[in-house]
Every structure is written in C-alpha cells, then in structure tokens.
Amino acid sequence: MDRDADVLVVGAGAAGIIAAWRAASIGARTILVEKTNRLGTKILISGGGKCNITHDGPLEDVLRAFRPNEARFIRPACYRFTNRQIVEMLTDRGLEVYTREDGRIFPVHQTAKDVVAILRSYLHDIGVDIRFDTAVNGLIVRNGKVDGIHTSMGDLRAPTVIVATGGSSYPNSGTTGDGWVWARSVGHTITKVRAALAPIYMENADPERSGVALRDVLLKARAGTKEIARWRGDLLFTHRGISGPTALGISRIVTEHLESGAVSLEVDLAPDRSFEGLSEVVKAWCADNPKKQVASLVEQFVPKSLVKEVIEATQEKLDQTVPNFGQRGKNRLVEVLKGWPLGMVRTVPLEKGECVAGGISLDEVDPKSMKSKRIEGLFLCGEVLDVAGPVGGYNLQSAFATGFVAGDSAAHEVLI
Ligand SMILES: Cc1cc2nc3c(=O)[nH]c(=O)nc-3n(C[C@H](O)[C@H](O)[C@H](O)COP(=O)(O)OP(=O)(O)OC[C@H]3O[C@@H](n4cnc5c(N)ncnc54)[C@H](O)[C@@H]3O)c2cc1C
Known part of the structure; x- marks a missing residue:
C-alpha cells in the first residue's frame, strides 16, 4: 500500500x-x-x-x-x-x-x-x-x-x-x-x-494589590498546620491571587493537596533572618529611630502599598510610633514578617499553567x-x-x- x-x-x-x-x-x-x-x-x-x-x-x-x-x-x-x-x-x-x-x-x-x-x-x-x-x-x-x-x-x-x-x-x-x-x-x-507552574487564585484576593511585587521572599503552603511546600523568589499579586516564580513553584503540590483539603499560604518577608536575628534588627531599628512611625520600619520589608496590611496583621495602629511600640508589638511584628498570612487558596487554574x-x-x-x-x-x-x-x-x-x-x-x- x-x-x-x-x-x-x-x-x-x-x-x-x-x-x-x-x-x-x-x-x-x-x-x-x-x-x-x-x-x-x-x-x-x-x-x-x-x-x-x-x-x-x-x-x-x-x-x-x-x-x-x-x-x-x-x-x-x-x-x-x-x-x-x-x-x-x-x-x-x-x-x-x-x-x-x-x-x-x-x-x-x-x-x-x-x-x-x-x-x-x-x-x-x-x-x-x-x-x-x-x-x-x-x-x-x-x-x-x-x-x-x-x-x-x-x-x-x-x-x-x-x-x-x-x-x-x-x-x-x-x-x-x-x-x-x-x-x-x-x-x-x-x-x-493537574495544574503545574500555574498562578494561584486566593479566596480573599484583593484586586487593589494587583501588580504589586515582593522580591526574594519565601512563600510557604500549609495544609492545616503542616507545611507542604515552600519556594523562594519573587511573588506577584494579581487580580485573583498570586503569580510569579514562587507561586508557580508550589502550584503543583498545592493542587494535589487541594483535592483532599484546604491549603493556606504565608510569606516569609525576611527569609535570610531567623526569628531571633529579626528581633534584634527590629530592636536596633527602634533604638536608632525613636521618633519615627513603625510604618517606616515595615517599609523596609514590603512595598509602601502593603505596609497598612502588614501593620494591621500585627494588630497595631497604622500610625503607631516607636515610643509606644512595646515588646509585645515588636514580637508580633517579627511573627508577621516571618509568616505574613495570605489566606486560603481557592483554586489553581490548570489552563493558565506553563x-x-x-x-x-x-x-x-x-x-x-x-x-x-x-x-x-x-x-x-x-x-x-x-x-x-x-x-x-x-x-x-x-x-x-x-x-x-x-x-x-x-x-x-x-x-x-
Ligand atoms: C506561557 C508559557 C511559558 C513557558 N515558558 C517556558 C520556558 O521559558 N522554558 C521552558 O522550558 N518551558 C516553558 N514553558 C513550557 C514549555 O513551553 C512546554 O512544556 C513545551 O513547549 C512542551 O512542548 P511540546 O512539544 O510537548 O508541546 P507543545 O509545545 O505544546 O506543542 C504541541 C503542539 O501540538 C499541536 N497539536 C495539538 N493537538 C493537535 C492536533 N489534534 N492536531 C495537530 N496538531 C496538534 C499544538 O497546536 C502544538 O503546536 C512555558 C509554557 C507556557 C504556556
């Protein structure tokens, strides 16, 4: 034939x-x-x-x-x-x-x-x-x-x-x-x-954050309290959640876990520092800047547009000043900088994956x-x-x- x-x-x-x-x-x-x-x-x-x-x-x-x-x-x-x-x-x-x-x-x-x-x-x-x-x-x-x-x-x-x-x-x-x-x-x-190398859509996505980037952070995913994935690099907020290398990097594992339960995300905004090391940095900065607002310190870790949200997560006032910033507040700030909660994952869209x-x-x-x-x-x-x-x-x-x-x-x- x-x-x-x-x-x-x-x-x-x-x-x-x-x-x-x-x-x-x-x-x-x-x-x-x-x-x-x-x-x-x-x-x-x-x-x-x-x-x-x-x-x-x-x-x-x-x-x-x-x-x-x-x-x-x-x-x-x-x-x-x-x-x-x-x-x-x-x-x-x-x-x-x-x-x-x-x-x-x-x-x-x-x-x-x-x-x-x-x-x-x-x-x-x-x-x-x-x-x-x-x-x-x-x-x-x-x-x-x-x-x-x-x-x-x-x-x-x-x-x-x-x-x-x-x-x-x-x-x-x-x-x-x-x-x-x-x-x-x-x-x-x-x-x-399943989706892999895809952006992640979040339950509480805030379209106003869209376009804001975090440079060289550590993104972590948790199922309950158990950490299931982590990726270091840049993170980009989008209309529906997050993208960028960190989001793509953990998306496959997040997808797999979503099939059996909820997944939450958090960002370590100071991945090179331990809790103790970061506590020292916060302490020293407050000592050197007694007249400033805590917001100026937070600006060193996130873009200006996110400062309010990070401070809110510490349960401090946005205009909190250093003299009124007690040890409890400092500890809470370190906790938030080492694990800023981004909320629960809604879905990982397969069609948007690389x-x-x-x-x-x-x-x-x-x-x-x-x-x-x-x-x-x-x-x-x-x-x-x-x-x-x-x-x-x-x-x-x-x-x-x-x-x-x-x-x-x-x-x-x-x-x-
Ligand atoms: C936005 C994006 C960015 C990426 N960036 C990178 C990167 O920088 N580096 C990297 O390594 N990878 C990257 N990837 C992944 C990489 O491109 C793919 O994994 C790779 O191209 C897969 O190659 P493939 O030949 O198997 O399939 P494809 O490149 O997808 O090719 C399949 C082809 O088959 C054709 N086809 C399908 N069905 C039929 C049909 N019925 N009849 C005839 N033809 C058909 C399609 O039209 C297509 O042309 C990226 C992917 C995307 C989507």
Whole structure:
C-alpha cells in the first residue's frame, strides 16, 4: 500500500519539531502535522516571549529538578540530546545565548522568535514536509499496529506515528489534550492531569494589590498546620491571587493537596533572618529611630502599598510610633514578617499553567526509544507524557530530548 511518509509527527511544538528534524536527518520521509498555522507556538510565548531554552549545568543536576520517577524516565533521552546540544544547534546558526546566574539559558537578544526561526530553518533544510492548519482527529490502527492518522485534510498513511501534541494548558495555543484521547483509545493509561507552574487564585484576593511585587521572599503552603511546600523568589499579586516564580513553584503540590483539603499560604518577608536575628534588627531599628512611625520600619520589608496590611496583621495602629511600640508589638511584628498570612487558596487554574502535570503513564513507554509499549509503530514525546519540570528551561529540555529520541527511534524502525 502507498505510504505518504515513513514517519508522521503530530504537533509542531518543541518535541515535534526536534522529532521531525531528527527523523528526516536520518533519511526518513517525514511529515509534520500541525493544527494551527504556526510553528512552536509555546516556544514563542515561553519565558515571557524571551524563551528560557534550557538549563545549564551537569545533566544530573538538571535531572534532579524533576520528580524522581520523571527524572528516571527522561534520563536516557537527556543524555542522548543534552542541554549543550540544543544550545549548539541554535548557536551554530547564529543565535547568541547567555546563562543567568540561576542557570537559565536565554537568547541574548531576548526573543523566542529567533529560536523558532532557527528551528524552522533546520526543518526546511532537511526537507520536512510541514502541514499547517491540519488537525489530527485520531490514529489509524490495523491489526494492533499504527498505520497512519485521520486529519481534517484527509488520512495520511505511515508505519510510524509520533504523538507530540503537548498538554492542555493555554488551550488557545492549540494544546487541548488531543493526544491523550488517542493514547487512551489504544490502551494507554492517562494519569490524572493537574495544574503545574500555574498562578494561584486566593479566596480573599484583593484586586487593589494587583501588580504589586515582593522580591526574594519565601512563600510557604500549609495544609492545616503542616507545611507542604515552600519556594523562594519573587511573588506577584494579581487580580485573583498570586503569580510569579514562587507561586508557580508550589502550584503543583498545592493542587494535589487541594483535592483532599484546604491549603493556606504565608510569606516569609525576611527569609535570610531567623526569628531571633529579626528581633534584634527590629530592636536596633527602634533604638536608632525613636521618633519615627513603625510604618517606616515595615517599609523596609514590603512595598509602601502593603505596609497598612502588614501593620494591621500585627494588630497595631497604622500610625503607631516607636515610643509606644512595646515588646509585645515588636514580637508580633517579627511573627508577621516571618509568616505574613495570605489566606486560603481557592483554586489553581490548570489552563493558565506553563505546563500540566500528568499525562501518558511513563510505565507504558520505553524511555530508551519513546516507543509505546501498548501498540506498535506509536511513539510519544514531550508534554503529552506524564512529566512536568519546574520553571527554569526544564520543560523545553525534556520536550527537545524526548522528541529527539522519538524521531531517531521511529526513523530507525522504518529504515532498518
Ligand atoms: C506561557 C508559557 C511559558 C513557558 N515558558 C517556558 C520556558 O521559558 N522554558 C521552558 O522550558 N518551558 C516553558 N514553558 C513550557 C514549555 O513551553 C512546554 O512544556 C513545551 O513547549 C512542551 O512542548 P511540546 O512539544 O510537548 O508541546 P507543545 O509545545 O505544546 O506543542 C504541541 C503542539 O501540538 C499541536 N497539536 C495539538 N493537538 C493537535 C492536533 N489534534 N492536531 C495537530 N496538531 C496538534 C499544538 O497546536 C502544538 O503546536 C512555558 C509554557 C507556557 C504556556
């Protein structure tokens, strides 16, 4: 029977692009099918349009950022297509990159567009046939083996299909969880899909705080009195709650705990100081500033617009002066600065996340080849799998690496 291609890749995101490029590089006739009219939509919006391409450092350190079972799964792929390799691929074609102190790698000129343009040039040069505006509706399976895909533009036949349809956050970017439906239909288990790297909506969100940022604080989540998560960094108040690296950092654990009970948040506004150390700072400041209001001290820890709320949390008067600020007030202020309560979490919106946790069960995919253990000819890569790393370039690295292995294995399977 006539085949349209050796390898069909569904989804032109980070994983699908690298999978298609790798398969075609080995000599496989490759078609990349994308439902939207764009290549790498999520790469374009990644890192706020700046694209945090990957994370620098030894691979074992990179892998340590993932949950252990997820790290175990992506380890072979990350060693086959490393953080250095994706950077080299881009810099070989003129992209200049820099590494931030925290290990995150970005293009120097701060634009994800350059990254996508270079990836497009690789696909073009190697002859990948890209079909935009073509939505895939399902897999064609014959005698327990993949035989192609149904698309909005008709069926396409090939002995291997790579599903790289991503997760289900930011559905407007094209990712609506389609790959999970097809995977389930051929016997795969889809582990519960949850928000990850998402903002957190609060019960008592105050829209007036929106846009206010706290720099380098420690955000903590509690279920009852038990601390369940903490993340240090910046925190941004939004209309509905909080965002920024700290909120994204704890969002996955918060989501998991919300399923069984309430979660509250608090912020340590002086994370480098112990209670005792901070008590000394407060004491010394009061001694040095006998004529000032306590508000001036609080201003050293939070932006002006939040001073009133912090003082209210200490149950002191807003215009409290130092001479009237007793030991009880000082102790209470230290307590609030070390754990300013933000209130109860309402929800963590899955669709607003940078990625989702959950997806195709890792037990059912061979980590060395990204081959389905359920059905012949099917390969799976990227966020469609049950892998979700933290903020820092980890998710693109995982998508690039698993995409590379899927493309390599699919092509070898056909060409051998
Ligand atoms: C706002 C935002 C910022 C981010 N910033 C970063 C960052 O800086 N660094 C980082 O490492 N990660 C970042 N991420 C996460 C990262 O972008 C994703 O984890 C990664 O892009 C996943 O790659 P993927 O190829 O698996 O899926 P995707 O990039 O989501 O690609 C899937 C593709 O499949 C297509 N598709 C879906 N269904 C069909 C269908 N039925 N038929 C045809 N095509 C289909 C979609 O249109 C899409 O193009 C960010 C994510 C978001 C949303």
